[in-house]
Amino acid sequence: MRISELARQSGLPVATIKFYLREGLLPPGDPISRTQAEYSDAHLERLRLIKALRDIADLPVATVGTVLAAVDDEEMPLLDLLGVTQTAVAGSKGTASASQAGVELAAQLLADLEWTLMEDSPLVDSLARVLDVLRGEGEPVDAESLKPWADAARAVAEVEMDHIPVEAPRAEAAHIVAVGTVIYGELLAQLRLAAQEAVSLDRFGPAAEPAE
Amino acid sequence: MRISELARQSGLPVATIKFYLREGLLPPGDPISRTQAEYSDAHLERLRLIKALRDIADLPVATVGTVLAAVDDEEMPLLDLLGVTQTAVAGSKGTASASQAGVELAAQLLADLEWTLMEDSPLVDSLARVLDVLRGEGEPVDAESLKPWADAARAVAEVEMDHIPVEAPRAEAAHIVAVGTVIYGELLAQLRLAAQEAVSLDRFGPAAEPAE
DNA sequence: AATGCTAGGATAGCGTTACTATCCAATCTT
DNA sequence: AAGATTGGATAGTAACGCTATCCTAGCATT
Numbered sequence: 374m375r376i377s378e379l380a381r382q383s384g385l386p387v388a389t390i391k392f393y394l395r396e397g398l399l400p401p402g403d404p405i406s407r408t409q410a411e412y413s414d415a416h417l418e419r420l421r422l423i424k425a426l427r428d429i430a431d432l433p434v435a436t437v438g439t440v441l442a443a444v445d446d447e448e449m450p451l452l453d454l455l456g457v458t459q460t461a462v463a464g465s466k467g468t469a470s471a472s473q474a475g476v477e478l479a480a481q482l483l484a485d486l487e488w489t490l491m492e493d494s495p496l497v498d499s500l501a502r503v504l505d506v507l508r509g510e511g512e513p514v515d516a517e518s519l520k521p522w523a524d525a526a527r528a529v530a531e532v533e534m535d536h537i538p539v540e541a542p543r544a545e546a547a548h549i550v551a552v553g554t555v556i557y558g559e560l561l562a563q564l565r566l567a568a569q570e571a572v573s574l575d576r577f578g579p580a581a582e583p584a585e
Numbered sequence: 586m587r588i589s590e591l592a593r594q595s596g597l598p599v600a601t602i603k604f605y606l607r608e609g610l611l612p613p614g615d616p617i618s619r620t621q622a623e624y625s626d627a628h629l630e631r632l633r634l635i636k637a638l639r640d641i642a643d644l645p646v647a648t649v650g651t652v653l654a655a656v657d658d659e660e661m662p663l664l665d666l667l668g669v670t671q672t673a674v675a676g677s678k679g680t681a682s683a684s685q686a687g688v689e690l691a692a693q694l695l696a697d698l699e700w701t702l703m704e705d706s707p708l709v710d711s712l713a714r715v716l717d718v719l720r721g722e723g724e725p726v727d728a729e730s731l732k733p734w735a736d737a738a739r740a741v742a743e744v745e746m747d748h749i750p751v752e753a754p755r756a757e758a759a760h761i762v763a764v765g766t767v768i769y770g771e772l773l774a775q776l777r778l779a780a781q782e783a784v785s786l787d788r789f790g791p792a793a794e795p796a797e
Numbered sequence: 798a799a800t801g802c803t804a805g806g807a808t809a810g811c812g813t814t815a816c817t818a819t820c821c822a823a824t825c826t827t
Numbered sequence: 828a829a830g831a832t833t834g835g836a837t838a839g840t841a842a843c844g845c846t847a848t849c850c851t852a853g854c855a856t857t
Contacts, residue, residue: 557734563711620853
């Protein structure tokens, strides 16, 4: 198909597709002639993926590029791909770094939970930043207090890791790792909000006040 | 204290504080004279809150304003404040809206879970958008398949709702509702990533011992 | 009271991000 | 043959979140 067809099927403007081509998010089409290129279903698939990462996870375009490059890199082990994707998701916000105390707190928390991370995992820092804020708000940050969140996180993580088809072709597994890390995270976040609303309605009654 | 002292203690540039004042995120100080205003600890507190919402939750400045206005509104019931905050968090990303099928799917999911939301809750739409993407990726979106995430979400939501000091002064409870919705969400997200890494290291990692 | 520094307020400017629009010559379609 | 379309290059735009500059008025010191 040509670019306009790709635009039609993906629902993205031609100009945007050209932009993604320029940014290297979408590989170039097969050049048929000097002014024509042929795009495949793989391109469409790729655009859908980009759209998901942008719309749902709100990842910056440059970060999407990093993740896609990792997905495409046949040499990269899935474990490393997971790391790249996590870094993209975790690190896409803010620039401030965690306090020393926060990092120690995070390390202690992980130790208490018996969760072993990689030596230099950037997740420790992301976690430390959150703990810094909680501490600043006077909330407890010890393992016991945070256990409900840790248990919930661990439970979904186990399911998600089970879900990776390690026996399947790498491309397929890589795709699921990247998408799953992002999308199931968002799913969990949205379900949490929905659950909050359901719980609060259950408790404080649906007849709380006359809505208009 | 004067503005420069406020800047020093909050770690924010004076120009930024002025910007927040203009945007209405920070209430004006007590005017001592025509060119001097006195700021209190409450202002410092407020700045810390703004910083948390910006740095951690990455909420747009305008959205932070909406949430803060709701926190300040003594007339607003906590239930409504929760709704405002959730909308801020859930809706701060993307602009695309969910498909009709996605909305129906979301409604079905909530029904199967026996979660009752408010009539016109925007969460249905946010959830539908996520389900749309999952469906597009060929992932299952029925209640049974998604139960692990729903259970995890419900579990933390229960704890979080228990955590709101409904008997305390409204200002305090309101503060916790707003901050908690955002910060514990981020905590959960980060813990999930950490758990993913811990689980995958346990399973595939270097020096992994079959811990059975 | 003169001097100099800071505060507060208004306005304008800047850097980044993510597109979007315009051109253009080379095809392609009919 | 002729109008439309394509790929590619380049430039422009809009939103966002600050940041910098001005200016006048007061405070603080001498």
